[in-house]
Amino acid sequence: MERVITISREFGSGGRELGVKLADALGIPFYDKELISMAADDINIAEEAFRYYDEHIEVRDPLDRQFYHAFSEIYQVPMSDQIFVAQSNVIRRLASHGPCVIVGRCADMVLEDSINIFIYSKMKDRIKRMLRLEGETDEKEMERRIREVDRKRKDYYQYYTGNTWGRAQNYHLCLESGLVGVDGCLRAVVAYLGELCGETRN
Amino acid sequence: MERVITISREFGSGGRELGVKLADALGIPFYDKELISMAADDINIAEEAFRYYDEHIEVRDPLDRQFYHAFSEIYQVPMSDQIFVAQSNVIRRLASHGPCVIVGRCADMVLEDSINIFIYSKMKDRIKRMLRLEGETDEKEMERRIREVDRKRKDYYQYYTGNTWGRAQNYHLCLESGLVGVDGCLRAVVAYLGELCGETRN
Numbered sequence: 001m002e003r004v005i006t007i008s009r010e011f012g013s014g015g016r017e018l019g020v021k022l023a024d025a026l027g028i029p030f031y032d033k034e035l036i037s038m039a040a041d042d043i044n045i046a047e048e049a050f051r052y053y054d055e056h057i058e059v060r061d062p063l064d065r066q067f068y069h070a071f072s073e074i075y076q077v078p079m080s081d082q083i084f085v086a087q088s089n090v091i092r093r094l095a096s097h098g099p100c101v102i103v104g105r106c107a108d109m110v111l112e113d114s115i116n117i118f119i120y121s122k123m124k125d126r127i128k129r130m131l132r133l134e135g136e137t138d139e140k141e142m143e144r145r146i147r148e149v150d151r152k153r154k155d156y157y158q159y160y161t162g163n164t165w166g167r168a169q170n171y172h173l174c175l176e177s178g179l180v181g182v183d184g185c186l187r188a189v190v191a192y193l194g195e196l197c198g199e200t201r202n
Numbered sequence: 203m204e205r206v207i208t209i210s211r212e213f214g215s216g217g218r219e220l221g222v223k224l225a226d227a228l229g230i231p232f233y234d235k236e237l238i239s240m241a242a243d244d245i246n247i248a249e250e251a252f253r254y255y256d257e258h259i260e261v262r263d264p265l266d267r268q269f270y271h272a273f274s275e276i277y278q279v280p281m282s283d284q285i286f287v288a289q290s291n292v293i294r295r296l297a298s299h300g301p302c303v304i305v306g307r308c309a310d311m312v313l314e315d316s317i318n319i320f321i322y323s324k325m326k327d328r329i330k331r332m333l334r335l336e337g338e339t340d341e342k343e344m345e346r347r348i349r350e351v352d353r354k355r356k357d358y359y360q361y362y363t364g365n366t367w368g369r370a371q372n373y374h375l376c377l378e379s380g381l382v383g384v385d386g387c388l389r390a391v392v393a394y395l396g397e398l399c400g401e402t403r404n
Contacts, residue, residue: 168369173376174375175376187396188390192382
């Protein structure tokens with residue numbers, strides 16, 4: 001595998017799990033939240049601000065703005081933009097070091113030559129998966145949370161890339177994980193990459 | 203394989219080839235243009251009209267309307283709607299007989315329990331593929347034709363289903379065929395179906 005693989009994902013569809021397993025199968029590094037702290041180191045931004053703005057564009061309501069100002073007064077441009085730029089630089093640096101799997105953070109649009117995957121599933125399957133993973137039982141609250149995270153990711157993607165989130169043609173491979181599970185998706189990705197994987201292994 | 207597999211496709215991306223090879227790999231029937239004549243038999247519509255309206259909604263310009271009236275004067279509803287209904291009935295009848303692969307004709311939305319695949323690729327790759335297949339050399343003309351067929355398919359899909367053509371979440375699996383070819387896509391589909399295929403074979 002010579003090229004970086006990016007994974008975009010609906011919340012609760014198993015994107016992180018697919019990323020970890022795929023990186024493992026291909027014997028290459030996996031990056032997700034780690035990107036945040038690497039980017040934080042890069043420009044010396046408080047990690048709390050980083051976590052807050054990760055995949056989240058600047059919001060307009062007064063409370064959020066108060067938080068935003070606490071961190072942004074020393075900067076010329078909005079904090080969310082600075083963090084996007086810092087993360088994009090980290091993504092490019094990682095890609096230049098060799099193949100890896102990167103989840104989220106618009107990596108598909110930041111890199112020019114990546115192989116891009118999108119994973120999603122029906123709301124009912126995502127609720128079930130997240131309740132199981134988190135040992136929770138409140139379906140309504142989980143659905144609310146899933147919709148909120150998806151909305152933020154979608155706004156973030158569309159704001160920074162100008163592209164439509166979930167448009168199949170933006171990606172090389174798009175997989176519904178409810179029908180065959182994350183392991184079924186993993187099999188499909190590895191089969192799709194086929195000879196491209198073989199090139200590294202041999 | 204207990205379920206029908208539908209394939210939606212951008213023109214020139216290899217959807218028909220994928221369908222034929224997938225049906226062969228799974229040992230189930232393949233339907234494409236055959237649907238047209240089966241539907242024609244069904245309601246006794248002239249096959250010329252059928253070919254004209256296949257994946258093509260009623261158009262507004264005067265010349266087209268003239269053609270339309272020549273065939274539709276004996277009917278109460280627009281010819282394109284009648285053909286859609288006739289094809290949908292054929293699709294449901296085929297699905298009730300057992301698993302098969304159906305290309306196009308909104309089969310993904312006509313059937314409730316199908317496994318739905320979308321295949322696409324970059325314009326430059328589709329032009330190259332179609333020129334090779336048809337032994338042509340005029341790139342500009344081929345691009346014009348590809349855009350025209352795509353526009354018709356998109357309008358047809360959106361008119362009859364109310365859904366967005368190419369939205370990943372409408373399908374179980376979406377594949378870009380330029381990177382790995384139709385055979386790479388076939389490997390990915392078979393791997394994705396995995397145990398679902400195994401169930402039939404055993």
